[in-house]
Amino acid sequence: SHYSLNINTFMKKFGFLLFAVLGLIACGDDNNDPTPEQHVTCSISAPAEGATVNIAEKMTIKGEATIDFGEISNVTLKVGGKAISEVTVVPFSYDYTFEANQAEGALKIELTVKGDQGTMATSEVNITLTKPEPTPEPGEGEMVDLRDNHVYKTVEIGEQTWMAENLAYLPKVNKPAAAATCEGEPLYFVYDYDGEDVNAAKNTEIYKTHGVLYNWYAAMNKENEEGKDADAVPSGVQGICPSGWHLPSKAEWKILENFVAEQLTPVEGDVWEDDFGDKHSDPNCKNVWSALAGLEGWSPSGNSDMNPDLANGPRNTYGLTIIPSGQCYHTGSFGWSESGVDLWTTDMQTQGAGNITFSNNSYGITYSKYGITPKRGFPIRCIKN
Numbered sequence: 001s002h003y004s005l006n007i008n009t010f011m012k013k014f015g016f017l018l019f020a021v022l023g024l025i026a027c028g029d030d031n032n033d034p035t036p037e038q039h040v041t042c043s044i045s046a047p048a049e050g051a052t053v054n055i056a057e058k059m060t061i062k063g064e065a066t067i068d069f070g071e072i073s074n075v076t077l078k079v080g081g082k083a084i085s086e087v088t089v090v091p092f093s094y095d096y097t098f099e100a101n102q103a104e105g106a107l108k109i110e111l112t113v114k115g116d117q118g119t120m121a122t123s124e125v126n127i128t129l130t131k132p133e134p135t136p137e138p139g140e141g142e143m144v145d146l147r148d149n150h151v152y153k154t155v156e157i158g159e160q161t162w163m164a165e166n167l168a169y170l171p172k173v174n175k176p177a178a179a180a181t182c183e184g185e186p187l188y189f190v191y192d193y194d195g196e197d198v199n200a201a202k203n204t205e206i207y208k209t210h211g212v213l214y215n216w217y218a219a220m221n222k223e224n225e226e227g228k229d230a231d232a233v234p235s236g237v238q239g240i241c242p243s244g245w246h247l248p249s250k251a252e253w254k255i256l257e258n259f260v261a262e263q264l265t266p267v268e269g270d271v272w273e274d275d276f277g278d279k280h281s282d283p284n285c286k287n288v289w290s291a292l293a294g295l296e297g298w299s300p301s302g303n304s305d306m307n308p309d310l311a312n313g314p315r316n317t318y319g320l321t322i323i324p325s326g327q328c329y330h331t332g333s334f335g336w337s338e339s340g341v342d343l344w345t346t347d348m349q350t351q352g353a354g355n356i357t358f359s360n361n362s363y364g365i366t367y368s369k370y371g372i373t374p375k376r377g378f379p380i381r382c383i384k385n
Contacts, residue, residue: 038116040114041066041067042065042168043111044062044125046060047127051128052127053130054130055131058100061092063091064092065113072115075092075111075113078106078232083098102129105128106126113350130148143242143245148169150166152165155318157318157320160256162320162383166381167381168212170207171188173197174188176329176334185217186220188218189212189213189377190206191213192204212241213314213378214379215377220344221239226348231249231250233251234308235248235249240262245383246382247382248381250345250347254365261288262318264291266284266285266286267363268309269282269285269287269307270282270306270307271305286350287307287310289314290313290314290315290317290363291318293316295321297323297324298323302314303360303361307362309363310360314360323341324338339360349370349371352372353374354371355371355372
C-alpha cells in the first residue's frame with residue numbers, strides 16, 4: 001500500500017542517515033590524536049668544554065634552554081655535584097666564587113631542566129681548575145707585572161726608570177694576517193707565530209727573548225685611539241703597560257737621549273769629503289745608539305764611513321738593552337732587520353702613529369716626522385710613573 005511504501009522509504013532514509021552519522025563519529029575517533037610529546041633542550045655556553053679556570057678568579061657560568069610548548073618547571077645547576085640554589089630560571093649568567101679549600105683538577109658542571117609535562121634535558125661541561133702561581137719577589141733592578149707575574153729587568157738612567165726588556169704582556173694573540181684588515185682594534189703578535197693560542201705563543205723562544213709586537217691601538221690600549229701630546233712629560237698614557245708604568249712620549253725618549261749624550265765622550269761623526277778630496281767631520285758627536293743598544297742581535301753598521309764609532313758596535317753602557325725585535329707589517333706578514341728597531345710613542349701624526357727608531361746607521365735616536373700606519377706591530381718599552 002501507499003502507507004507501507006512511505007514506511008519503507010523512511011526506514012531506508014533513516015538507516016542511511018544513521019550509517020552516515022556513525023561513520024562521522026568513527027572518523028572523528030580516528031583523528032583524535034593523543035597529547036603530543038613535549039621536547040626540551042638545554043646547554044651550558046660558558047665556561048667552554050675543556051677550559052682551564054683560575055681558582056682565584058670568579059667563574060661565569062651561562063646556561064640556556066628551549067621548549068617547544070608548555071613551560072620549564074624546574075632548573076638545576078650543579079657545580080662539582082653541589083646544587084646552586086640561586087639559579088632557578090633560564091637563560092642565566094651566574095658568577096661562581098670558589099671556596100677557599102677548592103682543590104685543583106677536574107670539575108664537572110651540570111645543568112638539568114624539566115618541562116611541566118615531565119620531560120627532561122641535561123647538559124654538562126668538564127673543566128680543569130688551576131691555582132695561580134705565587135707572585136715572585138722582585139730582586140734589585142726588577143719589577144713584576146701582577147697581571148701575569150712576568151718579571152722584568154729595570155734600569156735607572158738619570159731621573160727615569162725604564163724597563164730593560166720589551167713588554168711581553170699577551171692578553172690574546174692574533175695571526176699576522178689580521179693586521180691587513182685592522183680597522184682600529186687592538187692586535188697582538190708574536191714574531192713568526194701564526195696562530196691564536198696564547199700558551200703556544202708564549203712557549204716560543206722569540207717571545208721569551210723579544211716579547212710582543214703590538215699594533216698602535218694595542219700599545220695605547222684603546223680602540224680607535226686618536227693620539228696624545230708628543231711633548232707631554234710624563235705622557236699620561238698607561239696604555240698596555242702595567243700599573244705604575246706608562247707608554248713613553250717622544251719627549252720622554254728625548255730626555256733619555258739628552259741625558260746619555262751629556263755623559264758620553266765625544267766621537268768623530270758626520271764625515272764627508274768636499275770636491276777637493278778634503279775630509280770634514282764633527283769631532284763632538286755622541287754615540288747614543290751604542291750606549292743604549294744591547295750586545296746581541298745587531299749586524300755590523302753600514303754607515304761607519306760617516307760615523308766611524310759605529311764600527312765598534314753596541315756597548316749597552318746603561319743596560320737598556322735595545323735589540324732588533326722585528327715587526328708585523330700592515331700587509332699581514334712579519335719582517336726582521338738586524339740594523340734597526342722601531343718602537344711606538346703616544347702621538348698620532350699626519351700620516352700615522354708616532355714612533356722612534358734605533359738604527360746602527362745613526363748615532364742618535366730617530367723620531368718620526370709624519371708617523372706610520374698604526375696597523376703595524378712594533379715592540380714597546382714602558383717607563384715608570
